Amino acid sequence: MKVIKKEDLENFVDELIANNEKEVVGVKSKDSKYVFDKLENAEELELDYDVTILPPKKYFMPQRETLVEYETREGIEMEAVNEVVPRIIIGIHPYDLEAIKQMDKVFADSPEDDNYLEKREKSVLIGVNMKQISEWSFAGSMGTATIEDGYDLMLTDLGDRYAVEIGTSKGRELLERESLEMRDAEPEEVEEVENIEENIQNGFEKELDFSPQNLPWLLAENYGDEDFWEENAEDCYSCGTCNIVCPTCYCFDVQDFSDISLEEGERMRQWDGCMLEAFAEVAGGENFREERAERYRHRYMRKGRYLYNRFGDIACVGCGRCSSQCVPDIADPTDIFNKLWSDKDE
Amino acid sequence: MNKKDSPYLPENATILSVEKMAEREKLFEIELDSGEQLGHDPGQFVEVSVPGVGEAPISISSSPTKEGNSFELCIRKVGNVTNVIHNLKEGDKIGIRGPYGEGFPVEELRGHDVIFIAGGLGIAPLRSLINYSLDNREEFEDIKILYGCRKPCELLYEDEVEEWRDMNNIDYRETVDECPDDVCWEGNVGVITTLIPGIDIDLDNSYTVVCGPPIMYRFVLQELKEKKVPDERIYLSLERRMKCGVGKCGHCQINGEKEELYVCQDGPVFNYDNIKDFEEAL
Amino acid sequence: MKPEERPKAAFFDFAGCEGDQLQVANLEEKILDLLNIVELVSFREVMTEHSDDYDVAFIEGSITDSHAEERLKEIRNNADIVVAIGACATIGGINSIRNAQDFEKVQERVYGDEREHYEAWEKAKPAKAVVDVDYEVHGCPIDREEFLHVVQSIVMGREPNIPDYPVCVECKLNENVCAFERDEFCVGPVTRAGCDSCCVNEGTICWGCRGMIDNPNEEAHEEVLEEYGLTAEEVMKKFDLYFTWQKEAREDE
Ligand SMILES: Cc1cc2nc3c(=O)[nH]c(=O)nc-3n(C[C@H](O)[C@H](O)[C@H](O)COP(=O)(O)OP(=O)(O)OC[C@H]3O[C@@H](n4cnc5c(N)ncnc54)[C@H](O)[C@@H]3O)c2cc1C
Ligand code: SF4
Ligand code: SF4
Ligand code: SF4
Ligand code: SF4
Ligand code: SF4
Ligand code: FES
Numbered sequence: 001m002k003v004i005k006k007e008d009l010e011n012f013v014d015e016l017i018a019n020n021e022k023e024v025v026g027v028k029s030k031d032s033k034y035v036f037d038k039l040e041n042a043e044e045l046e047l048d049y050d051v052t053i054l055p056p057k058k059y060f061m062p063q064r065e066t067l068v069e070y071e072t073r074e075g076i077e078m079e080a081v082n083e084v085v086p087r088i089i090i091g092i093h094p095y096d097l098e099a100i101k102q103m104d105k106v107f108a109d110s111p112e113d114d115n116y117l118e119k120r121e122k123s124v125l126i127g128v129n130m131k132q133i134s135e136w137s138f139a140g141s142m143g144t145a146t147i148e149d150g151y152d153l154m155l156t157d158l159g160d161r162y163a164v165e166i167g168t169s170k171g172r173e174l175l176e177r178e179s180l181e182m183r184d185a186e187p188e189e190v191e192e193v194e195n196i197e198e199n200i201q202n203g204f205e206k207e208l209d210f211s212p213q214n215l216p217w218l219l220a221e222n223y224g225d226e227d228f229w230e231e232n233a234e235d236c237y238s239c240g241t242c243n244i245v246c247p248t249c250y251c252f253d254v255q256d257f258s259d260i261s262l263e264e265g266e267r268m269r270q271w272d273g274c275m276l277e278a279f280a281e282v283a284g285g286e287n288f289r290e291e292r293a294e295r296y297r298h299r300y301m302r303k304g305r306y307l308y309n310r311f312g313d314i315a316c317v318g319c320g321r322c323s324s325q326c327v328p329d330i331a332d333p334t335d336i337f338n339k340l341w342s343d344k345d346e
Numbered sequence: 347m348n349k350k351d352s353p354y355l356p357e358n359a360t361i362l363s364v365e366k367m368a369e370r371e372k373l374f375e376i377e378l379d380s381g382e383q384l385g386h387d388p389g390q391f392v393e394v395s396v397p398g399v400g401e402a403p404i405s406i407s408s409s410p411t412k413e414g415n416s417f418e419l420c421i422r423k424v425g426n427v428t429n430v431i432h433n434l435k436e437g438d439k440i441g442i443r444g445p446y447g448e449g450f451p452v453e454e455l456r457g458h459d460v461i462f463i464a465g466g467l468g469i470a471p472l473r474s475l476i477n478y479s480l481d482n483r484e485e486f487e488d489i490k491i492l493y494g495c496r497k498p499c500e501l502l503y504e505d506e507v508e509e510w511r512d513m514n515n516i517d518y519r520e521t522v523d524e525c526p527d528d529v530c531w532e533g534n535v536g537v538i539t540t541l542i543p544g545i546d547i548d549l550d551n552s553y554t555v556v557c558g559p560p561i562m563y564r565f566v567l568q569e570l571k572e573k574k575v576p577d578e579r580i581y582l583s584l585e586r587r588m589k590c591g592v593g594k595c596g597h598c599q600i601n602g603e604k605e606e607l608y609v610c611q612d613g614p615v616f617n618y619d620n621i622k623d624f625e626e627a628l
Numbered sequence: 629m630k631p632e633e634r635p636k637a638a639f640f641d642f643a644g645c646e647g648d649q650l651q652v653a654n655l656e657e658k659i660l661d662l663l664n665i666v667e668l669v670s671f672r673e674v675m676t677e678h679s680d681d682y683d684v685a686f687i688e689g690s691i692t693d694s695h696a697e698e699r700l701k702e703i704r705n706n707a708d709i710v711v712a713i714g715a716c717a718t719i720g721g722i723n724s725i726r727n728a729q730d731f732e733k734v735q736e737r738v739y740g741d742e743r744e745h746y747e748a749w750e751k752a753k754p755a756k757a758v759v760d761v762d763y764e765v766h767g768c769p770i771d772r773e774e775f776l777h778v779v780q781s782i783v784m785g786r787e788p789n790i791p792d793y794p795v796c797v798e799c800k801l802n803e804n805v806c807a808f809e810r811d812e813f814c815v816g817p818v819t820r821a822g823c824d825s826c827c828v829n830e831g832t833i834c835w836g837c838r839g840m841i842d843n844p845n846e847e848a849h850e851e852v853l854e855e856y857g858l859t860a861e862e863v864m865k866k867f868d869l870y871f872t873w874q875k876e877a878r879e880d881e
Binding site for chain 1: 351352353354355356358395397398399400401424425428439440441560585586587589590592593594595596597599600601605606
Binding site: 244 | 777
């Protein structure tokens with residue numbers, strides 16, 4: 001573990017920005033909220049934040065991205081496209097690092113999705129332990145309040161200094177700069193970081209009343225409880241907000257957009273969400289998840305069960321984005337999961 | 347990026363011929379511009395692409411035993427992509443990705459009786475297996491084909507059906523839901539399920555392969571149950587919305603209490619025993 | 629995908645502000661591109677000629693009297709494809725606010741003492757309430773890019789991508805701070821996306837100019853707005869700005 005003074009970290013970030021080798025992005029404030037965005041200077045960086053509106057997933061799987069370019073003047077010509085911007089991403093919380101680990105599995109599963117993987121490989125992830133905790137977060141219950149790996153560098157705020165844990169050689173290389181003022185951590189500092197990490201566990205207002213390992217069977221058992229799902233989904237707008245802001249949602253739609261010549265254009269993918277009404281609709285009008293309640297249930301099943309079956313992870317990292325951004329306030333996983341848990345013996 | 351690395355990049359292909367089979371269906375014979383064979387199994391599908399319009403998953407309707415390098419797709423005109431494909435002519439170019447998915451379990455069927463039950467457009471995917479088994483007739487025991495459509499004019503693959511009617515090494519039966527008075531029709535009139543009671547099924551030695559619109563499955567399965575056909579001896583091909591064909595976009599997923607399946611990778615062909623508990627499957 | 633001949637296109641205005649045609653006229657350099665794919669035979673904003681020989685008719689404005697109804701029916705007869713552009717033509721638009729108000733008062737306000745001379749309908753109607761409409765370009769005013777996309781799609785013989793999900797989708801893709809987190813009120817959750825949530829991107833709210841999606845959860849949203857502190861009357865006002873005609877049509881179903 002290393003230690004760096006706060007002003008030296010600022011200098012370091014400014015140097016990375018000036019260096020221009022990779023685009024430097026980090027957490028910035030936007031009105032009363034936070035977002036990941038391109039940094040113009042280190043002063044903009046807010047490492048003391050609760051949660052960002054969208055997760056950093058957008059850097060590996062952008063909201064909209066071109067997969068194929070086509071041209072149809074003579075016959076057809078198609079070419080695969082991947083716009084990769086190498087980036088240094090500063091300020092990722094542990095739950096988002098966990099989500100990125102999960103997404104890596106999804107896109108590395110055969111056949112590999114290079115549009116994601118290449119962007120991911122060319123990025124450097126600099127994590128930061130939470131200082132503020134969103135009132136909606138329950139990462140403590142999901143085992144994602146702190147993390148052992150998944151970052152290239154990990155920062156912990158020690159008042160006037162940051163502790164820097166080096167996770168990978170990519171991280172180490174980034175630190176290999178003559179100008180960088182940094183020293184090895186003292187044993188007390190290592191202990192301080194451990195204490196801070198331990199304390200984070202106790203800082204959550206929301207929690208799951210049980211171990212998340214129970215989610216797969218709990219959800220399976222309640223799949224057929226239609227009244228429960230209908231009751232809870234009654235106010236759902238099918239607006240997809242809970243999908244779009246989620247760091248582990250990855251569904252997408254694909255559409256062609258030609259330019260005005262009508263002879264060339266792009267095939268683009270855009271984030272999609274299983275809460276949207278047409279998600280499972282096919283030509284002729286058949287909709288395999290027609291009811292709001294069916295779609296509502298589907299999202300929870302995905303988070304707590306389906307993806308676990310497929311990839312071995314509970315696909316909710318407890319960031320609380322869905323719950324905080326759902327306007328009718330019906331998307332809180334702890335609310336639903338705890339209700340199911342307390343009803344289970346009835 | 348290296349072209350081959352993207353699972354989303356189609357290969358160029360050329361339409362060799364187009365045949366109108368019914369009001370809404372056309373048969374397209376297609377060849378990859380690489381000159382290579384598609385290399386599919388019966389029951390698999392491809393993503394057909396019209397640049398500027400989009401992609402649609404379509405079952406490969408020809409058998410891998412078909413001569414030459416080309417393959418056939420039977421496409422019903424129902425929406426955006428399929429409408430535009432219907433306007434294409436011989437010599438026009440399209441894109442193809444695939445073949446994708448799990449097809450019919452040919453190895454498992456070999457050496458057994460096979461009963462094909464097709465409703466409407468369901469004949470399109472089944473035909474790949476029907477023709478495969480007819481081309482390797484000696485490898486299969488009894489073959490029965492039950493084919494139903496709404497009206498006589500909706501019957502697909504008329505020339506081949508004509509041959510099936512005359513073949514004496516298979517048992518071919520057909521039905522239409524209704525027949526207008528001015529049309530000459532010698533087959534049965536009634537829904538497809540009315541054909542099932544009349545056939546002999548050797549329960550220990552046969553497989554039943556079913557393909558048709560969602561509503562048909564429920565009734566056919568009920569009828570097969572009455573005949574005491576074991577669930578694990580029934581195979582079905584399912585249809586879902588698809589955007590990627592390669593297990594990524596999430597659209598084709600079906601859920602049940604126990605498990606989740608992706609129609610594009612785990613299917614489109616499923617053993618009935620494996621999906622019967624899936625509330626969303628049928 | 630490019631057809632051999634350019635289809636002939638004509639613009640027609642009914643009760644509206646012509647803001648949508650202005651959007652088209654303001655395509656600037658892109659208008660030349662547009663002319664590469666369609667032939668304009670009638671467009672008051674930029675030309676004086678007029679022709680009744682057209683394939684595609686663009687309708688702006690809502691239908692407010694029987695005179696207009698006849699005229700629209702004739703256009704429908706002449707055209708292969710009818711496209712309604714702008715909120716007035718697609719959902720009755722601002723013109724239909726009065727649908728929910730006392731008609732006499734409206735007439736008095738608009739026409740003063742002369743109101744006897746006009747036989748305006750009690751309710752403003754969108755084009756589709758009078759004739760079959762093939763495509764709609766939503767918005768007040770329309771979005772130029774979306775207009776081009778619809779024209780391109782028509783020329784290519786494909787379906788345009790017009791979303792049937794709420795504005796919230798685009799609003800979240802754009803990473804906006806939600807109006808409800810700024811103590812403001814927004815009808816984005818029931819409004820059809822497609823404008824890239826442009827108003828919220830600018831720091832305001834969605835007023836609903838693209839009309840409601842096909843299957844909105846209006847009951848839920850009315851309740852939620854009240855929970856967030858609006859009075860029932862204020863909620864009505866939010867919904868009546870653009871949704872009057874759609875709400876009535878849904879109730880009639
Ligand atoms: C495994 C499989 C095999 C199929 N085989 C055939 C076949 O042999 N012949 C045939 O005519 N049709 C077949 N279909 C159905 C065919 O894919 C749809 O009719 C087609 O996608 C409709 O697209 P569209 O753009 O014309 O319609 P639109 O209604 O405009 O569809 C819009 C989009 O929705 C999706 N979509 C709509 N309907 C379906 C659907 N039924 N299945 C999957 N995605 C859909 C597609 O992504 C499409 O681009 C098959 C579908 C599947 C899943
Ligand atoms: S649960 Fe909430 S955020 Fe999710 S779709 Fe429904 S209303 Fe939107
Ligand atoms: S389901 Fe909600 S709380 Fe869980 S990871 Fe997704 S957005 Fe965060
Ligand atoms: S199915 Fe739904 S919950 Fe799952 S990844 Fe896709 S959008 Fe997210
Ligand atoms: S500001 Fe309006 S449109 Fe945007 S997310 Fe909030 S409610 Fe939806
Ligand atoms: S945000 Fe709302 S009011 Fe603004 S253009 Fe879009 S639909 Fe219209
Ligand atoms: S079609 Fe995309 S996951 Fe199956």
